[in-house]
Amino acid sequence: MSATLFLDKPLLKVSRPVAACSRCRTAKIKCDGKLPACSACERVGKSDTCSGASDEFARGKERSYVASLEGYCERLEKKIAELRHLKTSLSVDNRGIAHQNSITSITSSESAAQGPNKEVSDIDDLVGDFGFLSITHLLQHYFDTLYIQLPFFAETSFWTSVDAMYQSGGRFAKPFDHWMLYTVLATSSASLSYEIGDESQQDALSYVTQALQRAEDVLRPGSIQGIQAIMLLAQYSLFDPKHFRSWFLVGMAVRVMVDLGLHQDPPVEVQSSTKHLDLRRRILHCLYSLDRGASTVFERPFSFSDESVNVALPSTTAGSMLSEQSHLFLRSSEPAWHLVKIRQILSEAYSRNYFHDHDSCPLYAKSTWALGAEAYEWFDATPNTTPSQFPVLYKLELLYTVIIILSPNDEPPTAVGEYRNVVLFERCMQYLGQIQETLRNPAWSPFLTFWDMHRALQAIRRLTRELTENHDLPLSPSVPVLPAVPPETPSALVLDGEDCLNFYARATACLSDIHCILRFGLRKWGDDPVFEEMQQLSETIQRRLISSPAPYMAGAGAGAGAYMAGYSTMVSTGPGSGYPGYDIG
Template sequence: MGRSSLADTPLLKVSRPVSACSRCRTAKVKCDNKLPACTACERAGREKECTAANDQFARGKERSYVAALELRIEKLERRLAYARSTKASVALHGPEEPPAPDPNRKDSMAFIRAAIHRKAARTQENADINTLVSDFGYLAVNTTTRDFEPSESNMTFARLVLAASTNEPVPEPRTTTLPAEPTARTLVQHYETNILPLYPAFPAATLHALVSDLYQDPPRPTRSSENWLFWMVLAIASAAQSRTRQDEHYANAVEFVGRALPHADRALKPGYVTQIQSLLLLTQFAMLDPAHFDSWHPIGFACRAVVDQGLHQDPPQVQEVEPEALDTRRRTFYCVYALDRAISMVHARAFSFYDAATSVSLPSPAKAGAISPALSSGSTTKPPPDSSLPLFKLRQLQSDWYQALYQGDPTDPLPDAASFIWQKYFAMWEWSERLPADLPPAIREMLDLELRYSYVYCIASSARGAQLTSYARLLIFEHVVSYVDRIHEVANNAANGAFYTYHDALRVFFMGSQFVAVLRDDADLLLSGAHVPPPATAPGV
């Protein structure tokens, strides 16, 4: 599958005919399906009556979402062409005034004017692409039709996802052979130990069986979704061990992603749980490699797939579902939920869906050996507890106060906001007190960092929150200092055993900005070490 310029030249030509409009069908004349009204209706002056023959779409809506999207793509291409021509015109002709003695100076009019036009062109291009992506909300109706079967002449769901998510094209792979089996198993083990316990979207046994099948002689034929799983796990595990963009781990990660992308059309095919799992893997890699992918779009598509497949609601009680299948379904939902909440908060954006729209119980704790088969096969070592449940519970607590403080109407302050904030603070403290004592140390440290970040985020000044008190500033000051000390140790530990991504760099920036803000407002008090009594509205914190 070509990946070099998906956003510039999307494959959107669709030749499938669509239904005639109701008027042409009644008159038994040929309908050319032109939008917003066909030629026959235009000639008869009946444009407003040109609607679908059935009631699938309301009056005024397009009969064919594919044709509508083709028209929008054409408009966007014209806009992009105009923006690029404007940019080229500025570069060729320059300013009307005589050139400055040094045209490369950053304060020259030529430089400033060219920069303004470049920024305007980029802004318009980004806005056009975002508008296009938002219009694909109509696709939920027909994402399983043959319009989305892979071919060389149409748009598939995978191509849409990659076009929206790609920041920089992934280079073509340098080889077509499998990596050495010990290398693959080492990377799978890293993923299984450090990432899968937090986001168990699929069983670890599936990974090990897949590796065995690929390296047996002769190898078992594998499906596209299995190939995507194998290569993306290798890519994520390799990128997670990278320390610089130029090191061997990063180069291998990009190579593995290049091997996965040809399988995207089938792996991301709508209507299957494998689609959600594949989107989760793409999201995880995007969190590690923002140069090539933007994590915001794949997690948004994953949330849409979860809703389309009904995983945001538990099955009705009258419907008998095997307990293991129900837990698998719930784990898949909460993996998407947890990543959506984390990504939305770090980018200060709205969640993909509200908690009120969901009704999914937490899954049962993973059985011993379910996460790490290596430990259950002849080993006397006690398997670690399920690390995903504490993370899912923390995301629920974060989601509760984030929706109230940051997603509500900013012109409508919360009633008794101070009490609300301290109640949520105390609920997170209680969560930390209930963490299993035998959690892996690296994961426990990661959860503690998440907790301190959540404390500061919840207390920090917001449009609907309460005015910061001296006690709140003191708490922010202490949590930030502790957070920075520990994240510094993590950054300098070459063998950290948890899932740290570039989002943690964004969290560090947020914590630093809050630290500067409280110091600016109350430096004398914070640096003096004086005791500050908690407010009456703060429960035992």
């Protein structure tokens, strides 16, 4: 039986409602109690505000629910009888083809009138099914790659919106249902785009255009759905910086979040359901992650401080979370909350550098090496539920956080600072090499956003600074002598002379990595000041490498060392790997 017929005759339509909806009571008119909205509210276009759709109103209708189920069963029996009658009216010709008798095919004027409507309804359902199948791969990609990083809405609520969109031609879908589905599709398509104007980018622009048609209805302050709507657009902006500015969108969502008080857990005595509390916490921590990412990328102050937040992480053992994890198709949000923890370390490191002139800043008490140790401890504590591709994302987050931790902050140069510069030089090369390695794997490259291009630029700036200002150690023509290693330095950040012997060769390879990143960014996003500066810095690095003396390279045995030839262009990676177009220069 067509799903449209079920929705045209709601199951909870009652003959004698226990109570009228608020609008009918105020107007003192008859209310038929139909759900999700009564007929009177539907006629005047007030379906969304009809109180008949609320749980409180529906609680009084259990008595008529049984009667509605009986009516539903009666309609099913009638449909079965019609199908049996249709079967008897069929005749088979000598070729084995079934034909319907023109006289018995229509038994009454009523069925004759309903015939065209039923046919149209069945076609609508069929088109809806095919339309859903055409976007399944995009939804799968979004939840496997992007949602697990920022689960700021319940996955079950999203599939409810999808059902509303593809059932009965979307007549019962609300503006937020349209917004959620189209922004998710736009974000998924944009992440799969590798070149300006390709099919994925065109699809993304088409989807976001359809979403923006509902902007006035969903981008409204004062509600959790309003925050989610802004966050969905901010997430899309990470892949489409030409049309949307992620910094302003994240700041807008934070402002609404603070106005609603989501940055503080409500007192126990006034807390609502576990599900609602979990949603509040999801939104807060996802916004925290976005704000810390945006602030460090664009080198601006945070929208709110760490001290102003008093919200626990969403528990993976809470009732609502347990129900999600028990579902075969729903994802665990534990990897996302682990990602929030490294953003907290990043926040502390960035605050140290940004507020280093303020003696009263309590965060400044932690040393550089203590923060570095925390970062590596975080990486070693990766959850077991982490998807297979997530360690790559975690590695990028770790290296970028360490770069921010090690970045100088105008303090007087000391021996500790000199050693820190050496480690910073090495970690910048490692970070850029990790991005290039990510680009070589088609399964990993959709993780990279325009923010990663900004982060790469920051690493290139620091790398260039070390090559131009502190070049004696990185490009030393002899076996280098490292500065004294601070005693509190974690083992992961301890270097020795052997680690520095290949700095020249690694810097040369790093220049090739920069060219690969630059090529990817230009293909995906086109001309941008980020890539212009990246190109200029790469030329500076190249000139510095060409003008440097031949470095000393250690040999296999004693006295087997040799001096390496001068700078030479690296050979590009061979074909057959990387994102589509990776090998096109």
